[in-house]
Amino acid sequence: MAYPYVSDHEVQIVSKHFGDPQQRRVDTYVERGGYQALKKAFDMGPEQVIDMVKSSGLRGRGGAGFPTGVKWSFMPKESGKPHYLLCNADESEPGTFKDRELIRWDPHQLIEGCLIGAYAIGAQHVYIYCRGEFFEVNQILARAVEDAYAKGYIGKDIMGSGNDLELTVHQGAGAYICGEETGLMNSLEGRRGQPRVKPPFPAAVGAFGMPSTINNVETLCAVTHIVDNGGEWYRQYGTEKSPGTKLFCVSGHVNKPGNYELPLGFPLSQMIEEVCGGMRDGNALKAVIPGGSSVPIINAEEVARCNLDYEGCVEVGTMLGCASVIVMDETTDIVKAVRRMVDFYAHESCGQCTPCREGSAWTAKILRRIEDGRGTEEDLDTLMQMTQQMVGTTICVLSDSVAAPVQSSIEKFRDEYLALIRRGERVGAA
Amino acid sequence: MADMVTLTIDGHEVSVPKGTTILEAAKTVGTEVPHYCYHPGMSSPAMCRLCLVEVEGAPKPMPGCVTTVMEGQVVNTQSDQAKSNRQGVLEFYLVNHPLDCPICDMSGECNLQDYVHAEGREQGRGREPKRVFGRDDFGGDVLFYGDRCVMCTRCVRFMSEVEQDHRLTVVERGNRSVIDTFFDEGLDGTDWHENIVDICPVGALVSKDFLHKARAWDLTHTPSICTSCSQGCNIDLHTRDNLVQRIKPRENLDVNGWWICDHGRHNYEWMNRGDRIEAPLARDGSSSRAVGWKDALRGLLDRAASLDAASVKAVASPQSSNEDLAGLKALVDALGGGDIVYRSARAEDEVPLKGFPGLARRHDLAANTTGANLLGMARVGADDASGGLEGVADHGGIVIVLGDGLDDQPESFGGKAGLYIYLGTHESAATTAADYVLPVGTHAESEGTFTNREGRVQRFEPALEPPGMARPAWLILGALAGEQSGGSVARSAGEAFASLAGSNPAFSGISYDDVGSRGAVINESVSLTGD
Numbered sequence: 001m002a003y004p005y006v007s008d009h010e011v012q013i014v015s016k017h018f019g020d021p022q023q024r025r026v027d028t029y030v031e032r033g034g035y036q037a038l039k040k041a042f043d044m045g046p047e048q049v050i051d052m053v054k055s056s057g058l059r060g061r062g063g064a065g066f067p068t069g070v071k072w073s074f075m076p077k078e079s080g081k082p083h084y085l086l087c088n089a090d091e092s093e094p095g096t097f098k099d100r101e102l103i104r105w106d107p108h109q110l111i112e113g114c115l116i117g118a119y120a121i122g123a124q125h126v127y128i129y130c131r132g133e134f135f136e137v138n139q140i141l142a143r144a145v146e147d148a149y150a151k152g153y154i155g156k157d158i159m160g161s162g163n164d165l166e167l168t169v170h171q172g173a174g175a176y177i178c179g180e181e182t183g184l185m186n187s188l189e190g191r192r193g194q195p196r197v198k199p200p201f202p203a204a205v206g207a208f209g210m211p212s213t214i215n216n217v218e219t220l221c222a223v224t225h226i227v228d229n230g231g232e233w234y235r236q237y238g239t240e241k242s243p244g245t246k247l248f249c250v251s252g253h254v255n256k257p258g259n260y261e262l263p264l265g266f267p268l269s270q271m272i273e274e275v276c277g278g279m280r281d282g283n284a285l286k287a288v289i290p291g292g293s294s295v296p297i298i299n300a301e302e303v304a305r306c307n308l309d310y311e312g313c314v315e316v317g318t319m320l321g322c323a324s325v326i327v328m329d330e331t332t333d334i335v336k337a338v339r340r341m342v343d344f345y346a347h348e349s350c351g352q353c354t355p356c357r358e359g360s361a362w363t364a365k366i367l368r369r370i371e372d373g374r375g376t377e378e379d380l381d382t383l384m385q386m387t388q389q390m391v392g393t394t395i396c397v398l399s400d401s402v403a404a405p406v407q408s409s410i411e412k413f414r415d416e417y418l419a420l421i422r423r424g425e426r427v428g429a430a
Numbered sequence: 431m432a433d434m435v436t437l438t439i440d441g442h443e444v445s446v447p448k449g450t451t452i453l454e455a456a457k458t459v460g461t462e463v464p465h466y467c468y469h470p471g472m473s474s475p476a477m478c479r480l481c482l483v484e485v486e487g488a489p490k491p492m493p494g495c496v497t498t499v500m501e502g503q504v505v506n507t508q509s510d511q512a513k514s515n516r517q518g519v520l521e522f523y524l525v526n527h528p529l530d531c532p533i534c535d536m537s538g539e540c541n542l543q544d545y546v547h548a549e550g551r552e553q554g555r556g557r558e559p560k561r562v563f564g565r566d567d568f569g570g571d572v573l574f575y576g577d578r579c580v581m582c583t584r585c586v587r588f589m590s591e592v593e594q595d596h597r598l599t600v601v602e603r604g605n606r607s608v609i610d611t612f613f614d615e616g617l618d619g620t621d622w623h624e625n626i627v628d629i630c631p632v633g634a635l636v637s638k639d640f641l642h643k644a645r646a647w648d649l650t651h652t653p654s655i656c657t658s659c660s661q662g663c664n665i666d667l668h669t670r671d672n673l674v675q676r677i678k679p680r681e682n683l684d685v686n687g688w689w690i691c692d693h694g695r696h697n698y699e700w701m702n703r704g705d706r707i708e709a710p711l712a713r714d715g716s717s718s719r720a721v722g723w724k725d726a727l728r729g730l731l732d733r734a735a736s737l738d739a740a741s742v743k744a745v746a747s748p749q750s751s752n753e754d755l756a757g758l759k760a761l762v763d764a765l766g767g768g769d770i771v772y773r774s775a776r777a778e779d780e781v782p783l784k785g786f787p788g789l790a791r792r793h794d795l796a797a798n799t800t801g802a803n804l805l806g807m808a809r810v811g812a813d814d815a816s817g818g819l820e821g822v823a824d825h826g827g828i829v830i831v832l833g834d835g836l837d838d839q840p841e842s843f844g845g846k847a848g849l850y851i852y853l854g855t856h857e858s859a860a861t862t863a864a865d866y867v868l869p870v871g872t873h874a875e876s877e878g879t880f881t882n883r884e885g886r887v888q889r890f891e892p893a894l895e896p897p898g899m900a901r902p903a904w905l906i907l908g909a910l911a912g913e914q915s916g917g918s919v920a921r922s923a924g925e926a927f928a929s930l931a932g933s934n935p936a937f938s939g940i941s942y943d944d945v946g947s948r949g950a951v952i953n954e955s956v957s958l959t960g961d
Contacts, residue, residue: 175603192600197476197496351600351607352477357581358522361605365558382555389518392490393479 003105005256007275011237011245014221015261018105024140026147029108035153037228041116042161044227049120053223055231057243062088062216063292063322065242065310068223074203075121076211083123084207086188086214087114089130089141090172090179093292094344095324098247099217101259103130103137106221107144108153111167113220115154116227118165121213125166129184132172141169176348180396181214183350194350195396216322218247238264242309242320252327253280264309271308272327283329287413291321293341294401296408297334318408333427334413335420338405339367345402356399359390363402370417373424380410380417437503452505453481453494463507464516464545466582466631468495471688471786472591478582480519480545484509491515513549520550526561526605528577536633538646542580563608568598569616570623571638571692576608579634585609585626592689592785593622609634621781621791624692628678639696640676644668652893653680653947655880657749657873658694659777660794662882662949665690667698667874667893674698674874674893682948685886689783691791700872701894706855707869708898718867723899727906730851730866731913734765737848740827742768745819746807747833748796750903751878752887753926754870755798756934757907758832759805764914765828772802773811773818773834792883797873801881804936804952819843832903833870836860853903869900876902877923879945881952887940888949 003019006012017023017032029035041049054069075083087110091099103110114126130138145167148154154167170188172178178187182196185207206212215223222244226234235243242264248271251257255277262271268290272278279285285300290308295318298306302316313320328337346360363386366379387403394400410417419425436445439452442459453463454470466478474495482491486504491511506512523542531537563576586598586609597617601610617623627635649668656663656677663686666678677698679690710726711718721729734740742765746758762768775795782790799809811818816838822829823839829847831854836843839860844850852864861867870876875896879887896902904926912919920926924942931937936952944950 177603197493346604349604351581351603351605352475353479354477354519354522354581355479357605357607358525361561362522362525362556362558369558378555386518386521386555389515389522393482393515393518395476 003258005258005260005277007260009266009271009275010261011263012261013225013237013245014102014106014109014218015247015259016106017109018101018259020105023106024108024144026108026144026151026153029106030151033228034108035112035159037224038112038115038119038153039159039161041119041227042159042163046120046122049116049227052231053120053226056226056234057231057241058219058222058226058234059242059244059310060216061218061222061246061322063093065320068215068219071203071215072117072121072213074201075213076203077122079211081210082125082208083121084210084212085114085118085121085123085126086181086184086207086212087126087128087217087220088179088181088184088214089128089134089217090184091131091134091217092176092179092348093294093322093324094341095249095251095289095292095326096322097249097251097324098259098322100131100134100137102217102221102247103134103141107141108148109221109224110141110217111144111148111154113222113224114167115158115165116223117213117215117220119163123213124164125168127188127207128167128169129178129188130169130171131179132174138169138171145169175350176344177350177396177398180398183396184214185212192350194352195398197395239309239311241311246308246320246323248308249322249324250276250327251324253283253329253332254278254327255280262308265312266308268306268308268325269304271325272303276327279327279329281329283331285327286330286332287328287334289318289326289328289405290323291319292324293326293344294397294404295319295321296404297338297412298408299412331427334409334416335367335371335426338409339364339371341405342367342402345398349398353394353399355390355393356402359386359399360402363387363406367406370420371426373420375417375421377418377421379421380414384410435499435501437499437501437505439505440507446499448499450499451495452483452485452492452497452499455499456483456494456505456507461507463494464541464549465495466541466580467584469584469587469629469688472584472587475583475587478519478580480516482512482515482519483507484511516545516549517551520546521554521556523580524550524554525556525558526577527580528560530578533642534575534578534633535636535641536578536630536646540633541631561605566610567616568611568635569618570620571696572617572623572627573636573638573641574609575634575636578632579609580632581607581609582631583609584629584631585635588626588629589617589620589623592625592783593620594784595620597623598626621693622689622691622783624695625679625689629688637676644670644675649675650893651678652891654874654890654893655797655882655888656690656694656697657797657880658691658697658795659792660796660799660883661686661790661792662797662880662886662888663690663694663789664888664947665694667701669893672894673702680947684948685882685888686789687786689786689789691781691783693781693791701874703856706897706900707857707867708900709869710899711864711867713863713865723901723906726866726868727910727913730849731910733849733865734828734914737828740766740848741825742766742828742830743822743825744768744770744830744832745822745834745836746770746772746802748772748774748799748802749873750798750802750833751873751876751890751923752798752801752805752881752930752937753878753904753920753923754832754876754902754907755801755805755807756930757904757911757920757926758830759807760911760917761907761914762830764911768827770805770807771810771818771822772799772807773815774799774809775815776813778813794883797882798880800883800885801879804881804934831864832907853906855900868906869896869898870903870906871896871900875900876904878902878904879923879927879942882949885936885952886949887937887945887952889942889945889947
């Protein structure tokens with residue numbers, strides 16, 4: 001037994017040192033082979049690093065699952081402008097707590113990944129945008145950056161390679177939308193944290209108007225190991241289309257919630273039963289949100305046939321997202337759970353786009369009324385139609401995130417809504 | 431042409447310059463895609479999501495305001511998808527809108543009303559309590575009704591991008607977003623802020639000056655030109671009950687874009703002034719009496735003829751039209767010729783609109799100084815338009831005054847003249863000695879042209895009925911000059927302008943029709959004293 005819970009099913013690559021406070025120290029990190037991947041990358045050259053990451057098949061761990069190597073190759077080669085690598089550490093999706101742990105236990109792994117990424121895309125400066133509420137984590141990261149500067153792993157002429165790279169940690173001020181890549185850029189620049197209209201895409205016009213690439217914490221941590229061990233090594237885990245391992249943040253009604261690093265393609269039901277110690281109190285499973293609160297809810301039947309990779313989740317009508325698995329047992333009041341999620345999105349909507357600004361708050365109000373037993377069956381039609389107007393009609397996908405839990409829950413748990421509307425019966429009220 | 435792009439919009443094939451947005455391209459086939467946040471004079475945040483159109487092959491509906499045209503693109507602005515999107519967005523707008531149209535100043539010219547009437551749902555589905563922000567005094571001339579706001583942020587962008595004085599911002603986020611000022615500073619002391627009332631697509635920003643004064647549908651809009659400086663901003667006079675109720679800018683990209691300054695916008699009360707001269711007055715000994723136009727003009731010419739070869743001195747106003755000034759010049763020439771001077775106010779500083787180069791409230795605070803200069807008239811007096819008339823006040827020959835109120839002049843003005851003719855709108859001390867006081871219309875009551883500081887001739891139309899027997903000055907002066915010289919008499923402002931164009935090389939080749947609503951630039955380069 002180590003770090004809250006571990007499982008034999010795990011393949012610990014990025015989470016290997018979770019629970020070991022020594023790993024934060026730069027000396028320990030180096031003793032254990034740290035910063036060798038960076039040295040190797042410098043020897044390989046940027047093109048080869050990108051090719052290696054491409055060959056690993058690593059996909060963005062922030063939620064969208066876009067191939068990282070391909071994303072890096074979008075950066076202009078000779079733009080004559082400064083390039084920036086941004087690390088998105090604004091982990092705010094309800095149900096997600098992997099980046100926090102990655103930085104808390106192994107900050108140098110992230111710093112090394114950032115430096116490799118920056119080198120690959122020709123960036124001179126890395127910004128790690130760290131969520132404001134991660135107070136302790138911010139301190140750990142700041143200390144680690146300070147140590148890495150002192151030891152010459154960041155700064156001028158890193159390890160005698162002639163490469164100069166700067167790294168700045170920027171602490172956010174607590175807005176969900178600043179985790180959206182262009183919202184993050186605006187926030188970093190000191191503007192309102194509002195997503196930007198694309199095109200232009202960040203590789204052309206990103207942070208400070210310069211070509212930029214933005215990667216998730218877990219992605220960059222994985223890069224460190226891929227460069228260390230090679231693309232093919234990474235492909236031994238996971239599936240053909242979703243290679244590698246992934247940190248699953250399991251929360252909710254399981255006996256052992258926590259972070260588990262599993263090869264992609266791991267069956268969801270096996271994870272609940274074997275990795276997480278089964279359902280709390282032996283209750284029956286009602287529903288799972290497999291990728292953070294912005295993906296559609298799946299019911300028990302769908303859970304049984306869901307494999308945890310990008311394609312497997314799409315097959316059962318949901319998404320892997322950032323792999324934040326929220327498990328709900330039979331005592332869960334789905335209407336209340338959905339209303340709680342929508343409240344969150346309504347609160348976090350930046351307020352630019354009309355469908356999101358007005359729609360999210362309106363949805364929340366209707367759900368609250370249904371929850372209070374004052375709903376009508378027409379409300380369900382209104383919710384379905386109105387949330388449909390919020391899908392694909394806005395600058396970013398926050399609006400879609402409101403629609404996903406509402407639509408999927410009304411489709412799959414309509415009876416529960418109707419019981420509340422018709423008879424005022426709510427699950428778990430007793 | 432290589433830089434043209436051909437695409438299909440709603441079945442119409444159109445060619446537009448590369449880089450044109452779908453929204454602007456649609457205008458060329460007569461389709462106005464509904465929109466709020468987009469304004470051609472500012473950046474496009476593409477956030478209202480009302481202008482989403484269907485582009486064949488695109489995975490999602492595209493915002494017409496920022497999506498540029500592509501060769502062979504097929505755009506549908508009226509497809510089911512586009513229409514249902516607009517209906518959806520309009521419903522979202524109404525979720526928290528107070529629907530207080532009966533007491534809203536914007537009612538009747540409100541885009542939200544228009545769009546919802548055209549494409550909104552027949553019945554709303556909103557049952558929830560509405561969010562309430564209430565009202566706020568933004569300073570300056572602006573009141574903010576937060577509940578009506580559609581959060582298009584045009585006002586914020588106008589202040590930051592066009593006036594370039596960051597006085598407004600959006601505070602809070604999501605559904606709690608609201609436009610606000612910084613601390614207590616508000617909009618006080620800014621010079622162009624009232625344009626935000628014009629560009630607000632709903633009744634969220636309203637003018638204190640116009641508050642509850644008139645309903646939009648009772649107002650008549652007449653194209654005119656601002657007389658507050660030599661920029662020549664294009665405006666509309668909004669009138670009701672033969673009174674100017676407000677001034678709004680009229681789009682002209684060559685002159686003022688979509689904007690006018692706050693000073694010009696409020697400078698209309700003089701057009702509504704009541705104590706006007708309503709009939710021609712002829713002096714009879716120490717008293718004057720009202721006479722008919724025929725008697726007045728006949729008597730005036732007879733009197734002039736009785737003065738043997740008297741020299742003429744005239745005072746003009748640079749607020750008079752080209753036609754009026756040309757009429758004055760023609761009369762002076764017909765009476766034997768003489769000097770014509772004018773007085774004009776000049777401001778110490780210009781007040782530029784930073785985000786629209788070429789637009790400023792100018793040093794020269796008169797509308798037609800260029801016209802007066804081109805007609806050979808000379809500026810006299812101080813920068814507050816006073817003094818400088820010493821040679822005229824005691825002139826012994828014929829004195830003619832057109833348009834200058836002579837407010838600074840004594841009762842003895844023109845007392846030594848053989849014939850003193852005053853054409854104006856109001857009597858003052860200095861008109862006491864006038865032999866003939868002839869009522870003329872203001873520019874708001876007349877038709878004609880001004881020549882602005884860059885030499886652009888621009889037309890204005892009559893928005894008000896002149897009082898009593900007042901007539902346009904060009905008509906009276908033209909009749910007198912024609913009678914005196916035996917020449918033809920202009921029967922319309924167009925004929926008066928044609929006569930000017932025929933006699934003055936600066937205006938030659940320009941026809942009244944050419945001037946149209948956009949203006950036409952004269953043949954000579956203009957340099958105004960002190961500019």
